Amino acid sequence: MISSRASQQHQMGSAHADYPGLKENEVSTGTTIMAIPMADGVVVGADSRVSTGSYVANRVSDKISQLSKHIFCCRSGSAADTQALTDYVKFYLQNLSVETGREPTVKTAAHLMRKMCYGNKERLLAGVIIAGWDAADGFSCYQIPLGATCLKVPFALSGSGSGYIYGLVDSEYRPDMTCDEGRVLVKKAISHAMARDGSSGGIIRTVVIKPTGNDRDYTAGNALPFGPTGY
Amino acid sequence: MASSGSGYDLSSSTFSPDGRIFQVEYASKAVENSGTVIGIKASDGIVLGVSKPLLHKMVVATTGSYKRIHNIDVHAGMASTGFLPDARVLVGRAIDEAVDWQDNFGGKVPPHILADRLGHYVHYFTLHGALRPFGASCVMGAFDQEEKKYGLYMVEPNGVAYSYFGVATGKGKQAAKTELEKLNLHKEPCTSADAVKHIAKILTLLHHENKDNEGKPLELEISWICEATGQKHAGVPKDTIAAAVTWANEQLDEEEEDDDEEMEEG
Numbered sequence: 017m018i019s020s021r022a023s024q025q026h027q028m029g030s031a032h033a034d035y036p037g038l039k040e041n042e043v044s045t046g047t048t049i050m051a052i053p054m055a056d057g058v059v060v061g062a063d064s065r066v067s068t069g070s071y072v073a074n075r076v077s078d079k080i081s082q083l084s085k086h087i088f089c090c091r092s093g094s095a096a097d098t099q100a101l102t103d104y105v106k107f108y109l110q111n112l113s114v115e116t117g118r119e120p121t122v123k124t125a126a127h128l129m130r131k132m133c134y135g136n137k138e139r140l141l142a143g144v145i146i147a148g149w150d151a152a153d154g155f156s157c158y159q160i161p162l163g164a165t166c167l168k169v170p171f172a173l174s175g176s177g178s179g180y181i182y183g184l185v186d187s188e189y190r191p192d193m194t195c196d197e198g199r200v201l202v203k204k205a206i207s208h209a210m211a212r213d214g215s216s217g218g219i220i221r222t223v224v225i226k227p228t229g230n231d232r233d234y235t236a237g238n239a240l241p242f243g244p245t246g247y
Numbered sequence: 248m249a250s251s252g253s254g255y256d257l258s259s260s261t262f263s264p265d266g267r268i269f270q271v272e273y274a275s276k277a278v279e280n281s282g283t284v285i286g287i288k289a290s291d292g293i294v295l296g297v298s299k300p301l302l303h304k305m306v307v308a309t310t311g312s313y314k315r316i317h318n319i320d321v322h323a324g325m326a327s328t329g330f331l332p333d334a335r336v337l338v339g340r341a342i343d344e345a346v347d348w349q350d351n352f353g354g355k356v357p358p359h360i361l362a363d364r365l366g367h368y369v370h371y372f373t374l375h376g377a378l379r380p381f382g383a384s385c386v387m388g389a390f391d392q393e394e395k396k397y398g399l400y401m402v403e404p405n406g407v408a409y410s411y412f413g414v415a416t417g418k419g420k421q422a423a424k425t426e427l428e429k430l431n432l433h434k435e436p437c438t439s440a441d442a443v444k445h446i447a448k449i450l451t452l453l454h455h456e457n458k459d460n461e462g463k464p465l466e467l468e469i470s471w472i473c474e475a476t477g478q479k480h481a482g483v484p485k486d487t488i489a490a491a492v493t494w495a496n497e498q499l500d501e502e503e504e505d506d507d508e509e510m511e512e513g
Contacts, residue, residue: 112352116360121393127353152393 025101038141042094043068046215048177048206049079049090050185051147053155053170058147058225060157061202062090063177063210064218075218075237084109086225087125087148092175093162094141101142105129121150126158126166134164145172150227155225177209177216184208195224203235207242260376270380271373274404277382278329282315283417283453285427285446286326286386288399290436292473293388294483295326296446298417298454299466316470316482320345322355322390324470324480328417329383329404337385337402340368358389358398362408370406380404384416388471391479397472412436419453426452439473443483447491448498455499467492 038044050063062079065072081089081102089105091098105128114242119129133142135238147157159172171189173182193201203220210216220235235241255261256269262482263269285299297315306313316326319341327334344364348356355373365385373380385402401416402408415423426449430437437445447467454465469488 030378116357118393121354124352128351131351150393152395 037145038094042096043073043092044141044215046177046213047092047175048173048181048209048213048216049092049145049175050173050178050202050205051090051145051157051171052189052193052198052202053147053157054195054198055155055191056226057198058088058149058155059195059198059202059222060088060090060145060147060225061199061204061220061222063175063216063240064221065216066095067215070214072217074245077218078221080221080223081106083125084113084120085145086150086227086230087122087146088122088223088225088230089125089129090145090147090174092143095143097140098144101129101132101140101144104132119150119220121152122146122148122158123153123158123168126160126168130160130164130166133160137164143174145174145241147172149227151227157171173205175209175216177206177213180212181205181209195226199224199233200241204241207240210240211243259373259378259380260378261279265423267286268373268405271405274329274382275384278384278404278416279418279420281328281417283415283419283423283450284315284326284328284384284386285423285449285464286388286399286401286411286414287427287430287432287442287446288388288397288436289439289442289473292439292442292475292478293324293397293399294439294473295324295386295388295440295466296443296450296469296473297326297328298450299435299468300454300460301464302420314379315381315468318480319361319387319389320349321353321479322472323358323361323387324389324472325373325385325387326468327383327385328450330381331383333381337365337381337383338371341365341371341385341387354486355390355392357391357393358387358400359391359410361389362387362400362402362410365402366406366408367406367482372450373404373406386414386416388480390472415449419457422453422456423449439471439475443469443471443487443507444491444494447488448495451492452499 044067046067051060060080064076066074066077079091083089085105088120089102108128112120143161145159149155157172159167159169188201199222202222206220217239222233251454255263259268259270285296288296295316296401298331319325334493345356369381372378381404387400389398400408401414413427450467454460471483
């Protein structure tokens with residue numbers, strides 16, 4: 017829904033009017049991202065559309081960044097902001113591993129991200145999900161939305177498309193799902209979000225995180241579980 | 248081991264010809280002449296004990312003001328000996344490190360990091376011509392929340408920080424180390440409750456062996472961090488210490504009788 021005033025201000029290739037946090041001509045990952053920790057792994061999924069207003073700057077981007085061996089970060093909001101934040105946290109975690117001699121924990125990664133987001137909250141437009149595995153806490157995920165709260169949640173949805181699929185995920189999520197079932201749910205949910213949110217689209221990328229190794233996968237745009245061809 | 252510094256001992260930024268830094272060794276002397284501290288890593292926790300011969304009658308005793316074991320954080324405690332004002336500074340630094348870690352990384356500082364950081368700090372003061380080394384050793388016990396294990400460390404005036412099964416420092420440390428080795432802690436850890444008794448016994452024994460302490464009362468400051476305290480550092484209850492001291496005295500009397508019997512027979 018676009019109000020008439022917004023459509024008057026709306027220029028080709030600018031999201032500045034719609035998203036007050038974005039600067040002039042800044043690129044946005046208006047997005048759908050999600051993470052669900054299961055008993056045997058964490059499933060993390062994202063769409064791939066990066067837009068500047070109505071121009072799709074990248075239709076196959078990777079919004080799932082690796083912070084450490086078993087910790088990933090899903091990014092939404094300003095692409096520049098989230099890339100910078102992710103680079104910092106990755107760097108800090110690397111140095112931390114060297115000093116402690118251990119793999120970092122998801123809690124620590126989330127704490128570092130939150131600290132940076134909160135300290136710069138006036139200047140940033142970033143909503144991220146930190147998800148992964150560590151030996152201390154097992155499989156977990158943390159949600160850090162725009163104001164920089166840090167919430168440990170049983171499953172996390174974020175980005176502009178997430179609002180359209182809360183009902184779907186709430187009704188279909190079960191705490192005892194396996195990774196394979198989780199992956200199916202993630203793809204289904206993101207497909208539904210991509211169908212309704214203009215800022216989400218492209219392909220679906222998923223990563224299944226396990227202590228034995230991570231598994232990256234993508235679903236092509238013409239093979240979505242739900243969409244224009246699947247109606 | 249009286250060795251003359253002969254001019255190489257004026258500054259801690261000077262090595263001697265045989266590769267020693269005398270100022271750091273002299274700092275350790277300050278520790279050797281001070282009250283005994285013992286730490287034991289038990290199967291279910293860490294116990295720290297300090298021997299506090301009464302200063303004099305007019306000092307308010309116990310942990311009122313003359314406190315030798317401090318909380319570094321909820322999950323970590325430190326007993327110190329040597330030049331006590333220096334020890335205070337180290338306690339303050341350890342607290343800062345713990346707070347800093349939690350502020351940056353969100354969890355409680357792991358024991359090996361805390362020990363390492365304090366070791367680095369102490370070492371820094373052995374590098375400068377303008378600064379003197381710390382004349383204090385710190386015995387530190389803490390719980391590692393990530394790996395769910397306990398850690399016992401000692402930081403010495405030269406900056407080394409090692410992990411121990413059992414450690415003793417201060418006056419009579421050699422005798423204390425011998426007693427600790429008899430306990431076989433490295434092969435078979437004891438429980439925290441037993442560790443309190445062992446520490447009470449060793450400190451009481453050392454107190455009696457020192458003829459200067461003839462007639463002087465001994466106060467023990469003992470703390471632990473174990474399952475019973477929920478992995479939090481806390482003082483051992485006074486009646487537990489009193490019971491341990493009673494047990495210790497009984498044990499020591501028995502051993503004396505056994506020794507006397509042996510001598511008579513021989």
